[in-house]
Amino acid sequence: GQSLEQPSEVTAVEGAIVQINCTYQTSGFYGLSWYQQHDGGAPTFLSYNALDGLEETGRFSSFLSRSDSYGYLLLQELQMKDSASYFCAVRDRGTYKYIFGTGTRLKVLA
Amino acid sequence: DAGVIQSPRHEVTEMGQEVTLRCKPISGHNSLFWYRQTMMRGLELLIYFNNNVPIDDSGMPEDRFSAKMPNASFSTLKIQPSEPRDSAVYFCASSSLRGREGEKLFFGSGTQLSVL
Numbered sequence: 001g002q003s004l005e006q007p008s009e010v011t012a013v014e015g016a017i018v019q020i021n022c023t024y025q026t027s028g029f030y031g032l033s034w035y036q037q038h039d040g041g042a043p044t045f046l047s048y049n050a051l052d053g054l055e056e057t058g059r060f061s062s063f064l065s066r067s068d069s070y071g072y073l074l075l076q077e078l079q080m081k082d083s084a085s086y087f088c089a090v091r092d093r094g095t096y097k098y099i100f101g102t103g104t105r106l107k108v109l110a
Numbered sequence: 111d112a113g114v115i116q117s118p119r120h121e122v123t124e125m126g127q128e129v130t131l132r133c134k135p136i137s138g139h140n141s142l143f144w145y146r147q148t149m150m151r152g153l154e155l156l157i158y159f160n161n162n163v164p165i166d167d168s169g170m171p172e173d174r175f176s177a178k179m180p181n182a183s184f185s186t187l188k189i190q191p192s193e194p195r196d197s198a199v200y201f202c203a204s205s206s207l208r209g210r211e212g213e214k215l216f217f218g219s220g221t222q223l224s225v226l
Contacts, residue, residue, distance in 0.1 A: 031213055042201060042217035043153070050210065087153065091213060097166055098143060098205075098215060100153040 002026035004088050004101030011107045012078055020073045020104045022088035029090035032064045032071045035100070038084045043100075046073070046086075075106070083108045116202050116218035124226050128190040131221045134183055135204030143215065144177055144187050145201040153201075159185065160207070192225045199223070 004024040012018040022032065031050040035043040049055050049064035049071065061074040075082055088101040115134040123129055135142050143158040157167040159179045167177070174193070179185040189196055199222050203215040 033213055033215075035215075042220055043203075043215075044217070045214045048210065048213045050213075089215075091207075095166055096141075096160070096207070097155060097158065098203075099155060100145075102152050 002029075002090065002092055002097075002099045004090065004099065006086075006088060006101045006104045008102070009105045009107070011109065013109045014078055014080060016078050017074065017076050018078060018106065020075070020086050020106065022071045022073075022101050024069050024071070024088070024090060024101075026090055026092060026099075028093035030093055031090070032062070033089045033091075034060075034062050034073045035087045035089060036084050037087065037103075043087060078108050080108050080110065082106060114202055114204050114216050114218035116200075116221055118221060119219060120222045120224075122224045122226065123192055125193055126191045127225075128188065129192045129196075129223060129225075131187040131200050131202075131223070133185045133187075133202030133218060135185070135202070136216055137183065139204035139206050139216070140182070141205045141207045142179060142185050143203045143205070144185070145203065147199045147201060147220075156187070189223075192223075194225045197223055197225050 033048045034046040037043040047062040054063045059076045064071045085103045085105050087103045091098045117132045141160050144156040146154045156169045157177045162179045177187045199220045201220045203217045205215050206212040
């Protein structure tokens, strides 16, 4: 089966940099995605890593290392509006099931 | 495009009643996913369809849950009879599953279900 583990909560101050890790156990997948979800809202897509390495999208970057079964989301120049839950996700290569991680709640303090 | 549309936004019902949740995926998307979200269990995949065909329903908790996709633009998730432990937010999501863009899921606003 598949499982994606994330820290349950991370706290940082405005302007800081924070890294949210995702470790996974899955037999094979297409790539690692990240989603953001504000309280009361729906998950929205942030980034996707098909290959190992770093992908940058503005203040957000995402990294994947298949050999280490590990990925992370890096948020720079934190803003109050970044306070939300963040989920990593994979689509299983065999079943096409799209599975989400346990989620990390990010609190940004003034 | 209006995005993925779910209805109703909120549903309050009594234990034992039938509940039907509805979803209209984004036009042109060929895959549709139903998720349930709770604090305890996070985002759980219940069932997903590809080209209107149910591919994997192993996440459906029990026989009280059923889902259909009669055509490419409509899907329903039904709970009969409902129980208080079914209270959760139910999300529908769609994707094209084609190329890099296909790895992106688009979520509806969700249905907040409360079973009393």
